[in-house]
Amino acid sequence: MGLLNTKGQLQIQETILTVFIFIVLIMFGLIFFYRVQSASIVDDFNDFQKEKASIDFITLGDLPEFSCSAGGIKGNCIDAVKLLVFMKLNATKSFRDHYISTFGYANITFYQVYPKLETNKNRCTPNKPSDCGVWQVYLYQPKKITSKLIKDTPVSLYFPEKDTYIIGNLVVEGYNV
């Protein structure tokens, strides 16, 4: 009887051990799967955020703050006068605070590319609106830059006082995106 009891107990212990090892293996598998899947989802989310930011950057010209319009109908261009007005207003705190919440950490600059100007490195300001080719409309940099996303796109710049169009390059640098 004693020997039979010992043998039965041994078999029960073997079964328990087998089930235990099996469960441990399954647990390891699940934890591994969870971790890899989480990392993959985080990567996909970051990629999506960057793609979204890129599209937002190159469609900045469609904002009513910059786009040209005639008779209330939006045109397919950027009003150069609006850029100067935006630069002027950006010096005020309430205006600046509003756009910090909209654009975040970024550098938004327009460069004239066609027709080419010899003096196109001169910055345009509300006080110096002509003989220049660079409009830096917004700059807000973080103290520590951990990442930078730079996107550029051709845009049409309209000068209402001369009724002329030039081609510009809108360059947006997004910080810590």
Next chain:
Amino acid sequence: MFKKGQVEMIGLVIVVILVALGLLLYVKLVIFRSETVKVDTAYEHAYVTNLMGALFNVKLCDQTVKVEEALVSCFKREQVCEQDGCTYTSHEIKSIIASLGVKKYQNYSLEIKKGSESKLLLNGCKTGILTSTTIRTQDQEHYTASFRVCK
């Protein structure tokens, strides 16, 4: 005949082998999967639309005729700047694009349509990113201009 303990051991080994195979398969398919080249079509399309818009607004002939108006003149077989509309416009468009220095795209196609009739000004691409816009003339005629870029 196998003893019961041996049968259980074989069962355990089979389970371990199956789990190990499952893990290996997972590692191969998920972790070492080949990185697919992702093309952000929405971004590319927005870029090409901006390029087309910027190009069509440029004024030719001493700032008197917009490129989009010159395209309509080409379609109507009219002259632009006292030259053949199509030849002059396509030459000017090529020259503007070259001066922009767009490195992403090397070739371009440009077509203007009205109803079933169409006119091809540039024919550098069969495939690529296509965008189009409607040109409305002062006499309320509507034309569709299609611009395609490729590498």
